[in-house]
Amino acid sequence: MASMGGNLLDIAAAAPSYISDVLYLIASGYEDLADCEAVKRLNQANISFVRGDFAGALGLTEAVLADLDASQPAYPSIVAFRMLLQSVVGPDPDRWKTGVDGRVLAVPGPPKVVHLCIESDRLWHSGRLFQGLRLNQYALQQSRHDCGQWHLYALVLLAKKLTDLHLGGQAHRLVGKIEACVHDCGLLAFEPVVEALRSSLHLQAGEFEKALASSAETLEVAQRRGSIIGVELALSVAAVAHLRLGDRDEAAACLKLLHARTGRHTPADTRARAAFAEIALVAAQEGPRAGAEEIRDRWHLLATESACFAEDVTRPVWLVAVALRAGDAALAERALRAIERLAGDNREVQLLAVAEEHARAVYRGDDRSLPLLLDLDDALPAFVASQERKSSPAPSGARPARQVAPEAAPACPPRLTARESEVATLVSRGMTNRQVANELGLSPHTVNFHLRRIFRKFAVSSRTQLCRLLAQTGPVLAPGRRRDAEPR
Template structure:
């Protein structure tokens, strides 16, 4: 029996059969994984790795049979070499065509093309799988995953971790390198080694019956322990004897022997099939043969009789890809190329999509092939929203096919620059654009190329070059839309400069030009630039105006509107915005960054940290960590509020590395401030003050939006470091910011607080507290109340205790344990009770129910009650991504592996009376 055609599952542990000789140990490990997932141990992943023919598929099929026997809902898909252009084809082949299908075709929504859709699509897919697995364990098996399309590979790299708490077993087979496949917690890798001589002898007895002649054993040595090659040899020996006319030492020679016996028309048909791929439709083969499908029945019958193909009901499939490769390898390279090119033409003529034709073009197109250039460009545009890396590869290949002096080189090159930028290959995009510019294009083309290069330059943080190029291109442009885009890019670049008034004028001119030209891209760029300029200038109301107009025009920028409103202390509107964005498919990492910023402002430190962890994970999934510095600085500041210096230093190490990769002025300022805070906490006040001065090296401290809530802390650091001039400068900046934003309580309150520290003015502290009591941010109120309480205590004022108690209670509710502990000592001194010290707050443990944050307990209860991540997120008004972050933390702290285990713990806590509502 062929090792790739099992008929029934092994009847019991230890029982082998022909297709599984020598694989008993691997099969038992797979059986154990199936049973563990069935029994509520959570999700898991198994990787079967090895060379072609080593037996991966037979083990996968046997595991599928075992899983079905254990009540699993099974998705069994296969990745195919020539299908890499079809998004999710490798996963969907099983998900949509099972019996019953795991998902329906309507479960996949249409995808927009303006933004990266991968995170949203994979999250939606994970939600559907999670819902289906709620009552039934699920096995998702994908064979030959090394051929998977990029979106399926992305999904397989993300979803197993996302569904770790659900009863989902992922079973993947692939070549020997495990790097491209799903790796993570609970991944079992099974490398399949060559079969032993004993296993080969058993296989020979299964096929031939009785004792195995010495001559056969010698021949089997030539199989190298590969069970498929061994089975092919044994089949030939069974048919013609060990000394028959078909020497089986090498598979390709054996296939040649079979091919020699085929009729010429059948041989041509089979070679056509090998070009079309491991599986192909009869209609496609007929079109390429130039014959009607009905006229190929004898050829089909002959290839099946020769054990080369089998019919799966929908397509003809080579019985093993090694057979297909052997047929394909027997074609001369020039013949292969010609057949691939003809296949592409025939498929297009038959009305097939570029996704079907382009893989053949990649094998065959030569420079100057106009049809190939067009199809590659169309295919790139079709997949850019969900497979930007593949789109970039296709667009670059199209450019390579354009003759150097052909007029179309600039249009094709422009699309390549755009695709490379969307894929995050900014340096390559710049190099490609510069190579096009070196060909001295016409002036309008020069301007258009500089416009599209502007996006790559922005992401490379080369704003000086962006300014220079946009200015030069504006002198050459005549197209109104391109002029508007260039002007908007110029404004965006100038938002990083010192003259923000000039930047604003440029932005307003860009917006006017965009509206006159009716160009969507120019309008988006102009509004974005104006919003950035306003925020950098500290004009929060104008920033809200521009970012609101931008998010109405393009909902992908809703997060920018939310952040702008946070600077206005308009937290209620931000909550509404983030609720409406719950199902938005666009830029989830930025939305969660906005949610984290809101929670920071609200003093919900645990929730903010979870949001920041989630935003970083989503950026890492897409490999575009643009916000990493800000995320880690905020997490480090949170750690210091809690008193966790080790965590703060770990975050600082990440920041140092990230700044080395992206050394822009904003990152520099944020990094230096964090260095100052860490040095100050270590008692090195001189170094801390120097770091603050470094943060102002390029721009004033208040220019950086992330640092504005921390100006009071910066003033303290300057004063402790003996730099009164710096402290006065910081207080003056805070006052100017408050004057620009009279409707923002936090701006006015922190300005009063900063001035109070510099001047030692208790009246200003009282004003700061009064103003901050009208705002939504508890932590600035706590800081001002603490300083007021200390000042009142020094003056012998009995109301000191009230101010200190308010500050202490705010810090306790926020989880700022380090600040709360300092306030406890101040409270005791204010109450004149030095002998009744109650000690520090008990730190939260690392493990167990008490280690969970309030939000984690809420998530735990919802999941234990049967909620999915999605429904739990809706109940808590957060993102499912954040719920997943909470779940990962819950599982780690409680040392559980599945929702079943979690439910037991929650029930026990409820019974013990310790899980009351927080």
């Protein structure tokens, strides 16, 4: 993997000689321009973009627009391209608003689609997940008639958001649409992002070997296409997957490759994923105090106000636990307040409420409910989780944990049907009935039917009680039951 990444860094200087370049330039739709010099600059801008030189692409695009007549058919698409580049280049993410005619944004077309996508990401990364998701869906609707690169742009952003929210079924289907769009529209320079998105989905599903295979495929395709699109995402996923498998050296190598791409724009979620991996490496190698110092130093990279806590709900727990092991109560409280704010602002995302509950339990020194979603031995470095699961002393000023007796696991765990097992597993991940229904292709009414039966079998009356029992027993599949015989 290291050798492939090294070659990728040299691709930026290569001539536009890939067949994917030619198809991408054709798909860009600048052939109607009468000014040959403008077409040449725009082609150079597009090649610079897929090579990762966003600043160079922006300079070329602005030079073209300075001399271009707004009546040209290609003008809206060029404006949209400049808006996208301005939103990711430089310290001011709102720079794209300058020089954009409001009338252009009011009518259907590429500028409006890019405007909606940029605003959806702004909402998303400022912690308003539901609003960001809805605006992204609206952008996708607006882009359907244009197709091409702007439809692809909206698809990719939406797929990433659905992945963060653990809506794997919908995200997988969207990745399939992205793949079709890439090939149908000749946008092969964007082909690496397909496998990069799949690597993220595999990582979230705990399929670490598959995540690594998809990451490697991303790098190979990127080298073949002469593109950097999706490479940073794949490298950050590979680093976390290697960590989960205990391969620290490989994780460090992936992070080194990622940092070798200094100066290029890196999305906030990729930066956060890489930062968590780097902190985990330091904490595992040097202990909790060093880990806490890294958390403080890299806090601005962790994107705690956005969906990074939804992508991996063990992260808030992990931050709190590391801080407490280091004796840094202020840092632990900072992490706790971050997940409390995000969960409070996004009550529609039940997974965040689960993460908040876990973080609060660790902060108070109550480890009883920690296995609700993931075993902390998998979620935390070795120095944090011990086999004895000793409770940390609560920080001074913390409220004492509620003395509630944990639900006793049944002596003989009840048998669940195949469908009940699927429903129970998804509910234990914090999904709502509607989300479970979308994931399994059922109606919410049917999901509720299965859930009532599960409650009766486990003798519980709430989702929280069910989750705690499942953490101890795990759903058990009844033998001899056929899924197609169950109600839909």
